[in-house]
Amino acid sequence: MNRRPSSLKTPIRPANKRIRARRQPLEDTVRDKAKPDVEGLSPTMRVTVKRRWFRKNLVIDEEIVPLQGKPLLNHPRSLFGRLWWAVNPWRKRNGHPWWLTFLLRVFATVVTLTVVLGVVGVIGIAVLVRMSSVPTIPATNPGILLDVTGQQYTDLRQTAGREDVELKSLPSHVPQAVLAAEDHSFYTHMGVNPSTIIRALIANVRSGEAVQGGSTITQQYVKVASGDDSPTIFRKIKEAAQALKVEQTYSKDKILELYLNNVYFGRGATGIQAAAQAYFRVDAKDLSVPQAAMLAGVLPAPSVYDPLVNPRATQRRYEYVLGRMVEDGVISPTQQTDYEVNRPLTYPRPTRIDDPYPWFTDLVRVELEARGFKGGRGLTIRTTIDPTKQQTAEEHFARTFDDLTATGALITLDNDTGSIVSAVGGKDYKADQFNTLRARRQPGSTFKPFALIAWLQEGNDPEQIFQAPKSITMPEADNGKDWTVNNFEGASYDNLNLSDATANSVNTVYAQLAHEAGFQEVADVANTLLDRPRADLLPTHASLVLGTSEVTPVELAGAYATIAADGVLRIPHTITEIRRGDELLYSAQVPTNHVVNQEVDRLTIELLQSTIQTGSAKRANIGRPAAGKTGTTQGHGDAWFAGFTPEYTTVVWMGNRDNRDSLPNKETGGGLPAKLWASYTTAITRGVPSTRFKKPDPEKFDGSPLPAGDN
Numbered sequence: 001m002n003r004r005p006s007s008l009k010t011p012i013r014p015a016n017k018r019i020r021a022r023r024q025p026l027e028d029t030v031r032d033k034a035k036p037d038v039e040g041l042s043p044t045m046r047v048t049v050k051r052r053w054f055r056k057n058l059v060i061d062e063e064i065v066p067l068q069g070k071p072l073l074n075h076p077r078s079l080f081g082r083l084w085w086a087v088n089p090w091r092k093r094n095g096h097p098w099w100l101t102f103l104l105r106v107f108a109t110v111v112t113l114t115v116v117l118g119v120v121g122v123i124g125i126a127v128l129v130r131m132s133s134v135p136t137i138p139a140t141n142p143g144i145l146l147d148v149t150g151q152q153y154t155d156l157r158q159t160a161g162r163e164d165v166e167l168k169s170l171p172s173h174v175p176q177a178v179l180a181a182e183d184h185s186f187y188t189h190m191g192v193n194p195s196t197i198i199r200a201l202i203a204n205v206r207s208g209e210a211v212q213g214g215s216t217i218t219q220q221y222v223k224v225a226s227g228d229d230s231p232t233i234f235r236k237i238k239e240a241a242q243a244l245k246v247e248q249t250y251s252k253d254k255i256l257e258l259y260l261n262n263v264y265f266g267r268g269a270t271g272i273q274a275a276a277q278a279y280f281r282v283d284a285k286d287l288s289v290p291q292a293a294m295l296a297g298v299l300p301a302p303s304v305y306d307p308l309v310n311p312r313a314t315q316r317r318y319e320y321v322l323g324r325m326v327e328d329g330v331i332s333p334t335q336q337t338d339y340e341v342n343r344p345l346t347y348p349r350p351t352r353i354d355d356p357y358p359w360f361t362d363l364v365r366v367e368l369e370a371r372g373f374k375g376g377r378g379l380t381i382r383t384t385i386d387p388t389k390q391q392t393a394e395e396h397f398a399r400t401f402d403d404l405t406a407t408g409a410l411i412t413l414d415n416d417t418g419s420i421v422s423a424v425g426g427k428d429y430k431a432d433q434f435n436t437l438r439a440r441r442q443p444g445s446t447f448k449p450f451a452l453i454a455w456l457q458e459g460n461d462p463e464q465i466f467q468a469p470k471s472i473t474m475p476e477a478d479n480g481k482d483w484t485v486n487n488f489e490g491a492s493y494d495n496l497n498l499s500d501a502t503a504n505s506v507n508t509v510y511a512q513l514a515h516e517a518g519f520q521e522v523a524d525v526a527n528t529l530l531d532r533p534r535a536d537l538l539p540t541h542a543s544l545v546l547g548t549s550e551v552t553p554v555e556l557a558g559a560y561a562t563i564a565a566d567g568v569l570r571i572p573h574t575i576t577e578i579r580r581g582d583e584l585l586y587s588a589q590v591p592t593n594h595v596v597n598q599e600v601d602r603l604t605i606e607l608l609q610s611t612i613q614t615g616s617a618k619r620a621n622i623g624r625p626a627a628g629k630t631g632t633t634q635g636h637g638d639a640w641f642a643g644f645t646p647e648y649t650t651v652v653w654m655g656n657r658d659n660r661d662s663l664p665n666k667e668t669g670g671g672l673p674a675k676l677w678a679s680y681t682t683a684i685t686r687g688v689p690s691t692r693f694k695k696p697d698p699e700k701f702d703g704s705p706l707p708a709g710d711n
Helices: 026-031 079-087 098-131 173-182 194-207 217-226 233-249 252-262 272-280 289-298 311-327 333-341 358-370 387-401 444-457 498-503 507-517 519-529 542-546 553-564 598-613 672-684
Strands: 144-146 152-155 380-383 407-414 420-424 471-478 481-486 575-580 583-587 627-632 638-644 648-655
Touching (some): 173 217, 173 252, 173 289, 173 311, 217 233, 217 252, 252 272, 272 289, 289 333, 311 333, 358 380, 358 575, 387 407, 387 420, 387 672, 407 553, 407 672, 444 498, 444 507, 444 519, 444 553, 444 598, 471 542, 481 507, 481 542, 498 507, 507 519, 507 542, 553 638, 598 627, 627 672, 638 672
Parallel strands (some): 144 380
Antiparallel strands (some): 144 152, 380 575, 407 420, 407 648, 575 583, 638 648
8 A cells, every 4th residue: 555645744725725636647746845736636546635624724634546437526527526616606716806706705605604594593493492391371369569668559350250261162253353463374373473573573673663563372372371571582582482382282273262261351351251241241252243353452452452541542453453354254344344333332441449549550550561561460569659649649639520520630750760659540430440641632831841942952042032922923834834823812912031931821932932943843852751652753743832732641740750850851650660479570760861951951940930930820839849831722621730849740630531622611721730739739748848949050051052961
């Protein structure tokens, strides 16, 4: 047996890291040691070459043996060799432009990585599915609600008895309605639907926030069974793996049955039987097509799509579900039209006689749902409710509204945190569970501070004098149309400064402010302070400054608490902590970012104090530092007072439950709302040391812009 030449013991680096076969004697290659790249071997000899990975050189390790007529693998005349020679992106291509070689290499790298990642992903998912267990619904207790002192004040037990039902006992249109609304391809996917996930991802990217979910019914069941809805990638991967495991374990019908018996429908009802009782007082087996469509419609957000909470949103969702049922062939277009006109009526929600703060508990349920803990089963939730302040709020509210046909709302926030310490959303929860705290109404002149902030942040002179006629017309100011603004009840003034214009809530002056600042800038300030999501921004129009767009008392309280907190964002919330046993699942974080320039905010507070001291809200004067703004809508349909001390912000709304008819005696925000605010605020601040608001620095207002965050 021949020994390999000693010259071959030295590592040889072939051209382009490949050995290319050529008709060239091996002796010439070995002998020509000055030539660093061996371009080929004799076709009559065979050399076994081992590539040593992670090195740049090749070493010929085996002996030279007769070829015996077998061509080299890399020989260009072999099929594989010819193909590789043609497609190899790393091969030097003489005469080809550099960018073509670069693109080929990038393409090859992307394809390689995609294949590798795909293989790794498939293997990883297979391992996760094999390691995953099938989640089961734990026998847990209802969620427990604690007040701010840590004492339990109620729980989240069912208001309608929970009872499991078999899928076959339900009329076919009940599961079909749920599938049409939530997962129309349920019977064809394997537990995870990639196309739905991609579609939801695109929709969420376009909107800048989570507006559409991509979970299948199987994934939703896993979420309900595990009780974990944390917005993490790991949780989503685990959920997908468990969904695949569930699909391997149960039949499709069984999965759908488990889902229908354990999903939360709102109103304290878990499961389709409890939901049928809570909404329509019938058994699930007796649900009609419209009733089934309405129940299917509330599933994504029961606190939003409850007919008693938001009738317009409920109607849109109801029509959407009926439309999907038509697409799936469950009902005909004629039936759809008939059902849309004749929406089923729902009964009032069952009440809990052992819940002392039902209006506040409603807000807790909404926040639990928003944070991914729908229903709150098995959780201990520490809330922000202050029993003393809540009792005071209810007493003063009842004293004001008991003898009136109108209703109202009262909500108080702690300025340091944004915590809701008291909340009243109506006169009698047992008689009517419609929570006015969540009802959207026109806020009137309570929106004027948003225009004031936008105008001051633009660098305008706060000492400017304005004309204040009873009526003013701005050419082409309203999207190219002339905009005419009238003062309340036709009042006319001489030239006014900002303080007097704010104190007397002069529309014609604030219309000028909004026009000079820019209507978009006013809308931006309002959306920021109200903490509106991108999918629900206020429209940009001229009359926004006069409060023609609708808000809830909760939203308005958050905006005024932000002003009271030196321009630091305050988001109204009811929950400080959520635990499952000893495990901490959620802890509230208080924002620290300024959304209003500090100096602008302090000047705004100074101007709002004039409303109470000399202006339209004299009834709100409590003999200690306070600021606020009245609001009365056209026709006296809504009356507001939003005010704050350095410690607390309270918003009072007065109006009719179902319409915008004029209030008795043409009530205004400076009347009963301001009076209620004063009596209640005096009570909750009794014994609290009086503090003053911080003064603005006049030198900061030198004509330069004062943007938010520049403090």
